Amino acid sequence: MSLSDELSKLAELRASGTLTEQEFARAKERLLGAERAQDPDPLAVAVNSFRRSRNDRWIGGVCGGIARSTAVESWVWRLLFAVLFLCFGAGLLVYVLLWIFVPSD
Numbered sequence: 001m002s003l004s005d006e007l008s009k010l011a012e013l014r015a016s017g018t019l020t021e022q023e024f025a026r027a028k029e030r031l032l033g034a035e036r037a038q039d040p041d042p043l044a045v046a047v048n049s050f051r052r053s054r055n056d057r058w059i060g061g062v063c064g065g066i067a068r069s070t071a072v073e074s075w076v077w078r079l080l081f082a083v084l085f086l087c088f089g090a091g092l093l094v095y096v097l098l099w100i101f102v103p104s105d
Contacts, residue, residue, distance in 0.1 A: 003031065003032075006031050007028065007031065010024055010028060010031070011024075046069055049069070050102060051065050051068075051102065051103055051104060052098075052102050052104045052105065053065045053067075053068060053074075053105065054105050056068070056074050058078070059095075060095070060098075061099075061104065062081075062099055062102065065102065065105075081094070081095050
């Protein structure tokens, strides 16, 4: 049920006399407060907080930043990029793009 449907039901209950003005105001505030308090998408939070590492870096800090975001050791990410590099150079392309577009801490 959408927020507008919920609010219209509350207004109908108030108009019929089932809810007092104070009960209506509290219920409306609860509905509007719950809408504002929803947690953002965890994937969006992870993507927006992704930064290249300044401490755990060999070249650009991309693997160190990915390791911090995913809780996987940075050597695993370095190995993965090396394997992807051996597969038609895809690892180098992805690494360079991340190095360019991902900001540093």
